[in-house]
Amino acid sequence: MEKDNVDVIIIGGGIIGLCSAYYLQKEGLSVTIIDKGPDERAASHANCGLVSPSHALPLNNLKTIRKSLLWMFQPDSPFLIRPQLDPRLYQWLLRFVINSRRQKVHHSMLALNQLLISSKALYQELIKEENIQCQWQNDGILFVCKKEKTFLDLQKDIRYTQEEIGLSAVPYVGELLQEKEPALKDDNYGAWLYEIDAHLKPDLLIDGLKETLLSRGVKIISDCLVTSLTNSGQVIQNVVTTKGSFSATQFVLSGGALSVQLAKVIGLRLPIIPGKGYSITMKSPGLSPKIPCIMQERKVVATPWKNGTYRLGGTMGLGGFNTTLNKTRLNALKSAAVDYLKEPFTDQVIEEWYGWRSMTPDGVPIIDRSPKHKNLTIACGHNMLGISMGTGTGKLVSEIVCEKELHIDSHFYSLSRLN
């Protein structure tokens, strides 16, 4: 048994665990992070790196449901449901449908908006204060529409978010779009620029955060799988791991999509399923986009970085912890890029990757005390926005653990809303 007098043990060292550690350490607590990695499958590793307050509307809507039914048997579709025996998938899908009602979507939008806005501001502070070199670029994201209909559909969403939460975007059509982003093909109808968005290189952010934490005395234990938690009544006492048991006063569960498995061991049901996504990182094409482009009809993102690298990422596969690197899904990223970009990809591939997003049925994360344990805080279920919501989540976790005044309204992120 580890005898260190640790205040907080964090299970999972992805973006959520690291940001939680950062703000907890700032409160003066001693913190240990335990991770089974370095884990290349961690969603924080090779995602698209968007910090995107633009994404305040959850995926839940009837259009997504209709499209996903049409796409169900198309292996290269942006959204794929793999039918399974596991009833949890169908329970989750039913909840997704229930959360697609107008009132629910509005509620989720408010939840996402405040966490996204808070996180963007906190990133700017953190990156400056700690001098983290993660290629932060604050010049927006283009939502590129091949077809006029898509452009106009998006305009409806923008009118709605503008009225409700003041979130708007600037239109670029025809020549104006060409001037704004010459890497795009001439036959794209138009694009909406969300000036509020930013992007960064996620692996550099993770490395920079780890370095900062280590320099501040946070302990990171790697290659260490947490297999269970022991408790006495409502109090967690130890984490049991492949490197022995560790005790602490408080615990944070931030294991991404895998949190479900550990939660189950201690009798907690988290309504989270994995949402598999892919990316290809390569040397930038000669004519690379200057800012990230979301190819709206295909739901694929092209993210450029100033160090000469470039990533195509996206796709959503619901259907368990499938561990194959599916070439059809990877090729779908490239074929989408061919439709929108003059020089869509290069052959100088640096990494082909998949990762599991942790998907809640309403698109909103769970950041809450465990209903069964006084000293366990849950922070997972960040869907497609864990990078974008990392700092706000970390700060909220530290406030919950330290019982301080909360910087945002936490009721949106309760586990009970999903039961």
Ligand SMILES: Cc1cc2nc3c(=O)[nH]c(=O)nc-3n(C[C@H](O)[C@H](O)[C@H](O)COP(=O)(O)OP(=O)(O)OC[C@H]3O[C@@H](n4cnc5c(N)ncnc54)[C@H](O)[C@@H]3O)c2cc1C
């Ligand atoms: C293709 C793709 C593109 C994306 N693009 C974006 C984007 O542009 N912007 C954005 O905001 N978000 C994006 N996301 C989503 C984002 O990557 C995730 O929401 C985020 O990384 C989740 O972070 P996390 O810390 O919760 O989980 P993870 O990064 O998965 O980290 C969890 C960690 O916990 C560890 N762990 C789990 N269980 C245990 C255990 N029992 N014992 C020890 N360790 C354990 C794992 O090894 C892992 O390191 C994307 C995701 C994908 C797949």
